[in-house]
Amino acid sequence: MAWRRFRKKKELPSGLWIKCPNCEETQFKKELRRNLDVCTECGHHFPLSAPDRVLHLIDQDTFEEYCPDLYTIDRLKFVDREPYSAKIRRSVQKTGRAEAVVYGLATIEGQPCILCVMDFTFIGGSMGSVVGEKVTRAIELATERGLPVIVVSASGGARMHEGALSLMQMGKTCAALQRHDAKGGLFISVLTNPTTGGVMASFAALGDVILAEPGALIGFAGPRVIQETLRQQLPEGFQRSEFLLDHGFLDQLVSRHELRSMLSRILGYLGNYTPDQLTAPDNWQAPEDWDLPDEPESIQEAPTADSQATASEPADPETPESDSEFSLKEIEAT
Numbered sequence: 380m381a382w383r384r385f386r387k388k389k390e391l392p393s394g395l396w397i398k399c400p401n402c403e404e405t406q407f408k409k410e411l412r413r414n415l416d417v418c419t420e421c422g423h424h425f426p427l428s429a430p431d432r433v434l435h436l437i438d439q440d441t442f443e444e445y446c447p448d449l450y451t452i453d454r455l456k457f458v459d460r461e462p463y464s465a466k467i468r469r470s471v472q473k474t475g476r477a478e479a480v481v482y483g484l485a486t487i488e489g490q491p492c493i494l495c496v497m498d499f500t501f502i503g504g505s506m507g508s509v510v511g512e513k514v515t516r517a518i519e520l521a522t523e524r525g526l527p528v529i530v531v532s533a534s535g536g537a538r539m540h541e542g543a544l545s546l547m548q549m550g551k552t553c554a555a556l557q558r559h560d561a562k563g564g565l566f567i568s569v570l571t572n573p574t575t576g577g578v579m580a581s582f583a584a585l586g587d588v589i590l591a592e593p594g595a596l597i598g599f600a601g602p603r604v605i606q607e608t609l610r611q612q613l614p615e616g617f618q619r620s621e622f623l624l625d626h627g628f629l630d631q632l633v634s635r636h637e638l639r640s641m642l643s644r645i646l647g648y649l650g651n652y653t654p655d656q657l658t659a660p661d662n663w664q665a666p667e668d669w670d671l672p673d674e675p676e677s678i679q680e681a682p683t684a685d686s687q688a689t690a691s692e693p694a695d696p697e698t699p700e701s702d703s704e705f706s707l708k709e710i711e712a713t
């Protein structure tokens with residue numbers, strides 16, 4: 380709107396207006412809130428707190444929160460600019476919540492599910508022991524009840540103040556997802572701006588269905604680090620959700636206004652299962668005209684209890700998975 384250009388900045392009452400970082404239009408905060416914190420001019424998705432996200436997604440009054448009081452202990456007595464314990468205290472006061480994630484049982488358009496939502500306003504949505512524990516408990520609750528689990532991520536990654544303890548949450552959450560999957564459970568991962576670091580490198584990337592909000596920053600390391608490592612110019616839009624959709628990493632981009640109905644549709648298609656429905660009967664055989672691939676020879680049988688002790692020994696610390704940002708050796712060295 381042209382008239383806004385002539386307004387002097389000091390005429391704007393503070394706290395009532397907000398400037399969109401994408402289109403730079405100034406907007407009335409109440410109007411923005413009414414539009415689910417999506418810019419009315421360009422569709423930019425502003426960050427949403429966990430309670431707002433929960434309220435937006437669930438059927439009214441159906442959210443039964445679990446473990447709201449699980450709180451963090453500063454085991455390493457870590458201090459950077461301030462003690463970690465002080466940082467936690469400040470975040471608790473600011474947000475009114477004990478940690479950077481909430482989870483519970485809810486229904487979405489009448490369909491029950493476990494909903495777990497991360498909160499970027501609490502120490503950047505970083506994953507420490509409690510966040511990892513709550514995400515794990517959410518998945519385990521879903522497995523136990525035979526329900527789908529939805530995790531809405533917004534995170535800067537693992538919480539470095541907890542050192543290796545925070546990195547262990549990556550394995551813990553993924554192991555819970557593996558057990559959920561083995562029971563035929565559905566996991567929908569929703570990535571919002573930003574979903575990066577250890578969260579993206581663990582459970583957030585493992586959805587049976589992966590959805591993302593438009594324009595969200597999604598990746599592991601930041602673009603500058605990658606650019607310096609590769610010594611190459613990165614393509615335009617790199618690590619944005621549109622780019623990732625084009626390259627096959629995401630299943631769908633969903634605007635905030637459509638997220639609830641999209642989740643409801645997916646729950647309707649995939650959420651109602653019983654383990655029996657997923658197992659083929661013993662005498663089942665594929666029809667002859669089905670073009671099935673041969674079983675790859677490289678797949679070996681799972682180790683038995685006897686062989687496990689010897690098999691697992693050399694595997695853990697030495698495994699050079701990828702470029703190993705998470706190897707224990709490097710952590711000790713830093």
Ligand SMILES: [Zn+2]
Nearest residue numbers: 399402418421
């Ligand atoms: Zn805008």
